[in-house]
Amino acid sequence: MKKKNTALVSFSDIINEVNRRRLFCDDKEGSLFKYIRKNFNKSDSETSRRILAAKTLRLVPNADKALAKKQVTLTNLAEVSSLVDGIKSNKKKNEILSSIVGKTQTQTRELVEKLTGKKRATRPQTRSHSDGSLRIHLTLVGQTAKDYQFIKEQLSNKGLYSTEDIIGHAITGTAAIIRKKTASLGSRKSKPITNSRTISAAIKKAVITRSGNKCENCGSKYNLHFDHITPHSMGGASTIGNLRHLCSNCNARAAIVALSQQKMDLYINQS
Numbered sequence: 545m546k547k548k549n550t551a552l553v554s555f556s557d558i559i560n561e562v563n564r565r566r567l568f569c570d571d572k573e574g575s576l577f578k579y580i581r582k583n584f585n586k587s588d589s590e591t592s593r594r595i596l597a598a599k600t601l602r603l604v605p606n607a608d609k610a611l612a613k614k615q616v617t618l619t620n621l622a623e624v625s626s627l628v629d630g631i632k633s634n635k636k637k638n639e640i641l642s643s644i645v646g647k648t649q650t651q652t653r654e655l656v657e658k659l660t661g662k663k664r665a666t667r668p669q670t671r672s673h674s675d676g677s678l679r680i681h682l683t684l685v686g687q688t689a690k691d692y693q694f695i696k697e698q699l700s701n702k703g704l705y706s707t708e709d710i711i712g713h714a715i716t717g718t719a720a721i722i723r724k725k726t727a728s729l730g731s732r733k734s735k736p737i738t739n740s741r742t743i744s745a746a747i748k749k750a751v752i753t754r755s756g757n758k759c760e761n762c763g764s765k766y767n768l769h770f771d772h773i774t775p776h777s778m779g780g781a782s783t784i785g786n787l788r789h790l791c792s793n794c795n796a797r798a799a800i801v802a803l804s805q806q807k808m809d810l811y812i813n814q815s
């Protein structure tokens with residue numbers, strides 16, 4: 545039985561290592577979630593739980609020992625991942641770990657709600673359909689539920705907005721904010737790696753034409769960068785032949801291969 549939990553710790557190490565080295569880019573999968581789900585044949589919910597638990601194991605010094613000794617479960621570690629993410633002090637993180645020892649998932653969730661002051665909705669049930677649509681069964685709580693009611697009262701009565709429209713606006717707005725944020729983060733971080741300032745506008749245009757404005761490794765359309773195949777720091781020129789259009793993850797992965805992990809750890813934010 546103990547052997548089984550040691551395996552869980554090892555699997556989390558694999559997840560963290562795949563993320564640190566951006567290995568999911570080699571598989572042209574483009575995301576850690578897709579990579580783990582496909583390569584380890586896990587369900588969506590199991591994949592999420594593993595990734596969140598792996599994050600807690602990376603952030604909390606004593607979490608691996610507690611999991612190996614079966615004092616905590618993967619589910620509990622996943623539940624506290626967002627909580628420990630915002631805490632710098634290792635002592636405080638270990639205190640949170642101690643407080644979830646022997647607790648059920650519900651008790652752990654209640655503790656997180658108490659510590660954050662936020663009531664969390666039950667996890668939405670999501671089902672994908674073959675036509676690309678998603679059916680989501682979700683529960684809104686607290687202020688979110690009140691805000692939803694407010695919007696609905698204001699607009700639905702006039703026949704202006706359906707539930708899908710209200711949720712759709714929120715999703716589109718949130719996606720735009722995230723894209724803007726990650727794009728600015730990505731461009732800031734890529735500068736020391738790619739020296740993109742040395743690429744002329746004409747060459748950029750030629751690379752974009754070739755790539756179709758997509759990552760030339762995984763096909764992603766977001767957070768694109770110009771990557772020197774032979775790095776600029778190693779004498780690689782800013783020519784069309786030595787440049788490719790890559791998303792931020794594939795760009796980071798390429799730099800890890802070329803420049804060594806150590807150097808890249810200084811640039812890559814491990815979230």
Ligand SMILES: [Zn+2]
Binds near residue numbers: 795
């Ligand atoms: Zn990519």
